[in-house]
Amino acid sequence: MRLSEVPVGTAAVVRSVRPGTHGEGRRLEDVGFVVGTRIRVERRAPLGDPTIFEVRGTRLALRRSGADLVEVEPVATADPVPPDLAAALADTPTADVGDGADG
Amino acid sequence: MAERVDTDHCAGDGGSSRRARRRPGPAAGVATATGHVALVGSPNAGKTTLFNALSGLRAKTANYPGVTVSRREADVDLGGHVVTLVDLPGTYSLEPISPDEQIVVDALHGRVPGIDAPDALVVVADATTLERSLLLLAEVLQLGLPTCLVVTMIDEVVARGGSIDVDRLGVALGLPVVGVVGHRGVGVETVRQLLTDPGSWDRPALTPPGSGLARSAWVDSVLRSAITPLQPDRRTRRADAVLLHPVWGTLVFVVVMLAFFQSTFVFAAPAMDAIGTFFDWLGQSVVDALPGVFGQLIGEGIIAGVGSVLVFLPQILLLFLIVALLEKVGYMARAAFLADRVMGRFGLEGRSFVSMLSSFACAIPGIMSTRTIPSDRRRMATMMAAPLMTCSARLPVYTLLIAAFVPDEPVVGPLRAQGLVLFGLYVLGAVSGLVYAALFSARRGAGAAVPFTMELPPYRLPTVRAVLRTMWDAAWAFLRKAGTIILAASIVLWMLLHLPVVEPPPGLSEAEATSYQMENSIAGRIGTGLEPVFAPLGFNWQINVALLGSLAAREVFVSTLALTTASDSEDALPERLQTLERPDGTPLFDAPTVAALLVFFVYALQCLSTVAVLRRETNSWRWPLFAMGSMFVLAYTAALVAHTITAAVT
Numbered sequence: 001m002r003l004s005e006v007p008v009g010t011a012a013v014v015r016s017v018r019p020g021t022h023g024e025g026r027r028l029e030d031v032g033f034v035v036g037t038r039i040r041v042e043r044r045a046p047l048g049d050p051t052i053f054e055v056r057g058t059r060l061a062l063r064r065s066g067a068d069l070v071e072v073e074p075v076a077t078a079d080p081v082p083p084d085l086a087a088a089l090a091d092t093p094t095a096d097v098g099d100g101a102d103g
Numbered sequence: 104m105a106e107r108v109d110t111d112h113c114a115g116d117g118g119s120s121r122r123a124r125r126r127p128g129p130a131a132g133v134a135t136a137t138g139h140v141a142l143v144g145s146p147n148a149g150k151t152t153l154f155n156a157l158s159g160l161r162a163k164t165a166n167y168p169g170v171t172v173s174r175r176e177a178d179v180d181l182g183g184h185v186v187t188l189v190d191l192p193g194t195y196s197l198e199p200i201s202p203d204e205q206i207v208v209d210a211l212h213g214r215v216p217g218i219d220a221p222d223a224l225v226v227v228a229d230a231t232t233l234e235r236s237l238l239l240l241a242e243v244l245q246l247g248l249p250t251c252l253v254v255t256m257i258d259e260v261v262a263r264g265g266s267i268d269v270d271r272l273g274v275a276l277g278l279p280v281v282g283v284v285g286h287r288g289v290g291v292e293t294v295r296q297l298l299t300d301p302g303s304w305d306r307p308a309l310t311p312p313g314s315g316l317a318r319s320a321w322v323d324s325v326l327r328s329a330i331t332p333l334q335p336d337r338r339t340r341r342a343d344a345v346l347l348h349p350v351w352g353t354l355v356f357v358v359v360m361l362a363f364f365q366s367t368f369v370f371a372a373p374a375m376d377a378i379g380t381f382f383d384w385l386g387q388s389v390v391d392a393l394p395g396v397f398g399q400l401i402g403e404g405i406i407a408g409v410g411s412v413l414v415f416l417p418q419i420l421l422l423f424l425i426v427a428l429l430e431k432v433g434y435m436a437r438a439a440f441l442a443d444r445v446m447g448r449f450g451l452e453g454r455s456f457v458s459m460l461s462s463f464a465c466a467i468p469g470i471m472s473t474r475t476i477p478s479d480r481r482r483m484a485t486m487m488a489a490p491l492m493t494c495s496a497r498l499p500v501y502t503l504l505i506a507a508f509v510p511d512e513p514v515v516g517p518l519r520a521q522g523l524v525l526f527g528l529y530v531l532g533a534v535s536g537l538v539y540a541a542l543f544s545a546r547r548g549a550g551a552a553v554p555f556t557m558e559l560p561p562y563r564l565p566t567v568r569a570v571l572r573t574m575w576d577a578a579w580a581f582l583r584k585a586g587t588i589i590l591a592a593s594i595v596l597w598m599l600l601h602l603p604v605v606e607p608p609p610g611l612s613e614a615e616a617t618s619y620q621m622e623n624s625i626a627g628r629i630g631t632g633l634e635p636v637f638a639p640l641g642f643n644w645q646i647n648v649a650l651l652g653s654l655a656a657r658e659v660f661v662s663t664l665a666l667t668t669a670s671d672s673e674d675a676l677p678e679r680l681q682t683l684e685r686p687d688g689t690p691l692f693d694a695p696t697v698a699a700l701l702v703f704f705v706y707a708l709q710c711l712s713t714v715a716v717l718r719r720e721t722n723s724w725r726w727p728l729f730a731m732g733s734m735f736v737l738a739y740t741a742a743l744v745a746h747t748i749t750a751a752v753t
Contacts (some may be wrong), residue, residue, distance in 0.1 A: 012698075020150060024554040030195035031556050032235045046349040047444035056234040059559040061440050063447065066554040073540050 001073060003039065003053070004067035010055050011040045012072035025069045032056040126380050133718060139187045139219050140298055141210065143243055144227035145236060146193030146475075147558065148601050149176070149255035153227055154190040155281060156291045157298075168627075173400070181299045182332040188298075189221065195235070203477070211246060223249040223301030225294070230260045230267050230282070231561075237322040245313040248431070249301040251279040253294055259561070265331050272329035275472075277307030339433075339561040346437050356441050363425055363460065364529075374417035374491040380670070382410025396604075400597055408593025415465070415495045420579050422464035422495075427573035430457075431565030439557060449537040450544025452476065452555050455485040459536065462492035463529075466713045468577035470720055478553040484544040486720060487730055490708050491536035493529045500704050501528055503661055506678035508697045524701075532705050535737075569648060588711045592655030599626035600666065618645075621667045626651055630667075640703070640742045643685065643694030653709045660704075692751045699746035706738035 006012045014037045019025040021026040040054040042061070050061045144150045158177035175190040191210055192203040199205040206215070213220025226243055228236030235255070243250060252272070273280035279297055283290030297304070304392055311321045345351050390402035429435045438460075439453030445524050446455050454476045462469030470487045476482040493501075502525075509521045605623045607616040621627050622644065630647035645667040652663035665676050668683060683691040708714065708731045717727035 001462060004635070020554070027195065027554055027556065030198075030238070031558075032238075034238070036319055037318060043343065043347055045440055045444055047441075049444050049447075050440065050555065050557075052347075052440070056232065058232045058235065060454075061443070061555070063555045064441070066556065069554075080118065090726045092633055 001072055002068050003033075003041075003062075003070035003072045004051075004064045006039075006041045006072060006074060008044055008051075009043050010074060011038055012074045013038050014070055015073050016071045018069045020069050024066065024089065028062070028066060028069060032058065038075065039070075039072065070076060109615045138184075138222040139189065140225060140301065141189045141221035142225050143191055143207065143211070143228055143239070144193060144237060145195050145229070147221060147231075147475075148193065148227045148229045148232075148236060148558065149283075150190055150193065150227045153225075153253060153291070153294070154188065154253065155286055155593055156283075157188060157295060160383055173556040178476070179293055179295075179298070187219075188297050189218070195239060197239070197245075211598035221253075221325045223298075223304070224512070225251055225253055225298075227253050228632045230256045230330075231263070231417075232324060233267070233585045234322055237325060238318060240322060241318045242313050244307060245309055247310070249304045251294075251297055251301075251304055252276060253290075254280060254282045257282040257286070260330075263336055267330045269329075272325070273305070275325045276329040277305055279304050280560050309748065319634065326445065340369070342562050343437070343559075346434070347440065350480070352437075352441060356438060359429070359438070360460075363422070364463070366421055366425065371418035371421045375414050378417065379410070379414045382406060382413065386410065391625050396601070399601070403599030404593050405590065406598070407662060408655075408659065409590055411580075411657065411662055412589045416578065416582070418495050418573060419464050419581050421437065423461070423468065423574045423577040424570070426457075426461055426577070427570045428463075428565070430573065431563065431570050433560050433562040436557065438715035440559060443555070443557075446537075447555075449541040450481065450484050451488070451540050452478070452481050453557060455481060455488075455540070458485050458489060459492050459533070462489040462494060465494050465496075465581045466490045466492065466710065467716045468580050470713070470716050471577075471580055472719070478555070480544060480547055483547065483726070484540040485719070486717060487543050487726065490534050490710065490713050490717075490730060490734065491539055491706065493532040493705075494657075494710075495530075497528075499658045499661050500653075501701065502515075503664075503676060503680075504697055504701055507680045508692060508694070528701060528705055531702075535706065539737075581712075588715060589656050589659075592659075592711060594661070596626070596652050596655060596663070598650075599629075600624050600663070617666060618668065621648065627667075632668065640699040640746050641693065642700070643691060645683075645691075646696075646700065650703075650709075653704075653707075655709075655711055657704065657709045660709075695746040695749040698749040699742040702745040703738045703742040706734050706741050708734040 001012070003012065003014075011081060012039055014035050016035060017025040017029050018049055019045050042054050042059065043053040044051045045061075050063045051067060052059050053067075054060075111721060142150045142154055150453070154177070158179050176187050178187050179186050189210065191207045194204045194207045196204065197208055197211070199208050199221045209215045210218055211221065223241060226240050228237070228240065240250075241253060253270070254267065254269060257267060257269075267282070269280050269282040277551050281290050281293045281297065283294065312318045314588055346355055386402040386406040388402075389406060389497050390398050392398065393401065426435070430439070439457055441453075442456035443453030446452055455473070458469050458476070460469075461472050466489045469492065473485045473489075475480045476485060492751075506522050509524050511519060511521050514520050514523055600621055601624060603624070605620055607619040611619060622631070626648050627644060629651060630644040633647045634642075634644055637643075639649075644648070645664065648667045649660045649664040653660035661676070664680075668676070668679055680692050682691075685691050713729055714727045717730060718724060721727070
């Protein structure tokens, strides 16, 4: 499954990063999309692209063309953050990332 | 304290620090008095803040040879030891895929002509994104140079419920590690102490793996030993839930943009009037006090010319205050995120939107702000489109022509004709800029090895000082460039308009005598000579000369037109323009001519400062000349179309 196909609010683990036609994949690895990393799909822009991903403690926006290069495996539980942060988050409902009704 | 910052390596005698070039082997001791230390880190890690804190001076920038990457350098005096500190461009990796990353690698290996290889490295890492920084650190350690790690934004980790044990991190890495809070100066003294003797730094017993899964595993093990997890930044999430919401986010975006533009007219205009009045008074006083040509040169040439630039200072300061505030708070990244899809259609990206927004104040800082765009192709396209945004300098020209020739009558509801025309000119400029960027980008072809990645930082309450400094940096770029170039251009223009001195026929009023002098000056003759060229647009010599003046800076058009049309003052100019006639008795400023003139100003690149800054940022004359040439062709063609259409419908 491609990272671009992962639904918002769910998480996935990077299996591989394709190099891309001009070596774009390399940059994605540099900014943290490394094999084995858990990524949470956080939010899409109102026009559908780009998308914000939470990766290794930072929030990064990628376009669909970039996210297409990242092959991932969805993980069953929608952990809000990568595994090393998950414990601290156990008491934080994911709902407050929702639709802005609380703002 | 640093005594000096060299913007150019060739400048000055260079000092002793860079005569002794060292190529340290893996075990070389560098415990001598001088050396080169380079700061390495990913973008936004706090490198420049640390650099400024260490050098005590604000970083001065110059370009690396041949590329559009700026470099900063300062000699830091550590109580007898002088160390040359180099702030390398931000990079995520030492396997370069972009020009600035190539520069980092070349500089680290001493392959940049005129720049010595560093003897020691300081890796700067943002504590909140330590994982990513350690990936880079693993690569840096492959170089075998003495290396220390400076961890920034420790305070933010604590604020978000995490903790970081700097000492244990140092043990795990086998390197000196210092935690700093750059803007408060915490930890900076420790770094300074370290820099006196890089030869004594701890080295890892084993060089960690530089790539692949082994590197990831190494990073994980280091992290586990020294850092407890952060709470996610809930404030940021809550804010983004609103500010990036399809409906509310879009609404806030539109309101912010409207406020941005409206502020120009509401708040900046009174201050601009005051400054304008002051310089009019000052120039006139000098002319009165110093009779003769010399007084006129100073009063009408220099003071009026420089004053015509300083008039924009309130507006520039205000717009850049807003830009700096939005930037520091973290909203600009959100605006870029929201705009990216639309900008992408034109070969640009979200950050281009931010640069273009700045260009509505002044294209110079707008073009400089494109440095944050990693993709060379999208950066170039953004720079080329920036001059088409409606900058402050076009406003006096638009205001004059609209006030004089567009009736102040309601059109639809509260919308009035004058406001609609002004709005239309803004839109025309913005849309044309986007299309121009798209064509430029398409012609340059593929090769976009840099995919779009943009970090959305947590929202932060910036310090007043940081905001003011950012605002001032942008405004200063405008002032310095504009001030020097316009000063020179004002003198040249004044001479062209006043030489050779001719004796006016008797019986003319003072204003008419000035106009007569203008017509027979060098500039007047050029303007007359250009009449066949611009006749299709309806321009006569008076307009042509004012256009010549506007080549230095657009707003000079207004003051020059006041001179060539023998207007008693600039305030009387709108009425004066309405009375001017062509030799056949028809009005000079008929509707087609006014339309052509307005449209001409939308497109023409009449700004030497912009040309100069394009030259500097692209490091070649090719693109500024291309922009100037193509935009003049565009301006002439579009003005001709506007003239023809207006003539047909009126």
